[in-house]
Amino acid sequence: MELKRLSEMDLITGRPVQNRRYYHVNKDHYMYEGMNRLIRNYVQWEQMQELLEEIEWQNVYMASEEQPSYGLEYIVEVKKDSQDAGKQVLLGESIKVTFVTPDTKHTMEQTLVMVHRFGLGTTNVKPQVS
Numbered sequence: 001m002e003l004k005r006l007s008e009m010d011l012i013t014g015r016p017v018q019n020r021r022y023y024h025v026n027k028d029h030y031m032y033e034g035m036n037r038l039i040r041n042y043v044q045w046e047q048m049q050e051l052l053e054e055i056e057w058q059n060v061y062m063a064s065e066e067q068p069s070y071g072l073e074y075i076v077e078v079k080k081d082s083q084d085a086g087k088q089v090l091l092g093e094s095i096k097v098t099f100v101t102p103d104t105k106h107t108m109e110q111t112l113v114m115v116h117r118f119g120l121g122t123t124n125v126k127p128q129v130s
Contacts, residue, residue, distance in 0.1 A: 011035075043072060044092055051091060052076070055084055055099075061112035063098075071095055075112055077105055 003023060006012045011031065014023045026032065040046070043062070052060070056079065063073040071094030078084050084099040091097050100108070 044095055047091055048074060048095075048097070051089070051097065056082065058102075059117050060115045061105075062115055063108075063110040063112060073098060073110075074115070075100055075105065075108070075110075077102060 003012070003014070007014060007023075011026055011029055012023045013026050014021045016022075048060075055076070057076050058079065059077040061075040061077070063075050073096045074091070076084075076097060076099045078099050078101060080101045080103065082099070082101070085101045085104070087099045089097045105112070
């Protein structure tokens with residue numbers, strides 16, 4: 001229902017791929033910059049970047065649960081041999097960050113929403129939800 005409303009408002013665009021539909025934020029919408037600042041603040045993206053600066057990571061996801069035990073949960077994909085694999089930390093008071101390997105990620109029951117790809121030292125990036 002909400003995806004339909006956002007699409008009708010032209011805040012997001014969707015495209016079908018086989019039996020799925022992929023949505024992207026419409027960066028040309030007049031409300032994009034203000035909403036981007038609001039969302040970045042809510043998901044504590046700057047604090048997340050600081051945490052990731054010292055870690056060799058591949059992908060960052062947000063986990064989606066109907067009733068999460070924390071406000072939000074980031075899932076950070078690291079290499080199989082990473083010393084960070086399996087760790088969990090708390091970002092602020094309400095955001096859990098879990099470090100997983102590609103094998104572990106595929107066994108997770110949560111829906112994962114891609115936030116950013118291929119970190120490996122990348123800094124000052126804006127979250128790009130797709």
